[in-house]
Amino acid sequence: MTITxxxxxxxxxxxxxxxxxxxxMLAEYFPFIAAHADCVWRTCLxxxxxxxxxxxxxxxxxxxxxHHRKLDRWLQLGGHVDGKADLAxxxxxxxQEESGLTRLRLVSPEVFDVDRHRIPARGAEPEHWHxxxxxxxxxxxxxxxxxxxxSKDLAWVRLDEVARLNPxxxxxxxxxxxxxxxxxx
Numbered sequence: 001m002t003i004t005x006x007x008x009x010x011x012x013x014x015x016x017x018x019x020x021x022x023x024x025m026l027a028e029y030f031p032f033i034a035a036h037a038d039c040v041w042r043t044c045l046x047x048x049x050x051x052x053x054x055x056x057x058x059x060x061x062x063x064x065x066x067h068h069r070k071l072d073r074w075l076q077l078g079g080h081v082d083g084k085a086d087l088a089x090x091x092x093x094x095x096q097e098e099s100g101l102t103r104l105r106l107v108s109p110e111v112f113d114v115d116r117h118r119i120p121a122r123g124a125e126p127e128h129w130h131x132x133x134x135x136x137x138x139x140x141x142x143x144x145x146x147x148x149x150x151s152k153d154l155a156w157v158r159l160d161e162v163a164r165l166n167p168x169x170x171x172x173x174x175x176x177x178x179x180x181x182x183x184x185x
Contacts, residue, residue, distance in 0.1 A: 001086035003040065006049070007033060009087070010133070013111035018173055025116040029131055039131070042080045047129025051087040052078025053095035053137045054112055054174050055104070056159075062141060063159060063175075065166075066098060067152040070122065074157075074165040076174070078132065079150075087111075091135040099154060100146030105138045112136040113177060115170045134174065 010029055017023040038044045054076050055064040065074045077098040081090040088109050095104055113134040121127040141156045157165060159175045 001084075001089075003033065003037075003085045006040075006085045006087060009111055010114070013114065016110075017114065018177070021169065022114060022173060026114050028116055029114065032129075032131060040081050040083050040085055042082070045126055045128060047131060049081055049087065050078060050130045050132045051081050051090035051094060052076045052132050052134040053091045053104075054134050054178075055095055055099070055101075055137045055139050056178060057141050057156070058138055060178050061159060062156045063162060063178075064099060064101075064139060064141075064145070064154060065157050065162070066150070066154050069150055069152050072152075073168075074155075074162075074171075076134065076171070078134070087133045088135050091133075092137065095137055095139075098148045098150055099139075100148070101139050101143055103140050103143050107136040107138055109135075113170075113174050115173075117170070136178075 014026060017026045033039050036044050036046060039049050042048050066077050068075050077095050078091060079094045081087060084090050088106055092104060092106060096102065111133055115132045117130055119128055119130050145154050147154050159179055162171050162175050
């Protein structure tokens, strides 16, 4: 997969992005990618593309969240794409690395959600943007997970309880997408 394929993937998401904030953020991806040929590398100091996994059970009633060690917040699993333009593969890799789960299923190769957010400066790394591309992935909650060094904890959380752990609009939007009429299967 090339960056041209990634742009096409994001263009297809334009018609599915939630009106308002998500659509406005998505519009910012295209000029950013055009201006930064190195946007798939974390060495792109202005920001970079990242990939996340919104992991749900087969009934789409629970999601697997991580208590992120560095950010000290409950979030979806995900991270840097390390030069790979295949964002769905990166989301699957991150899901497996951060949870130890092996029975993961990509619900669709299409983008589930996007979010652009600032990452605070840490050590020698300056504050920068993450242009996060999210994919819907199913997993079996009975499969034991393993907490990675990037997490303080992992937990299966009922979708209607996600906002209690993290009320951020980004997570609430993904919950709405799962519980709402739109289907990605």
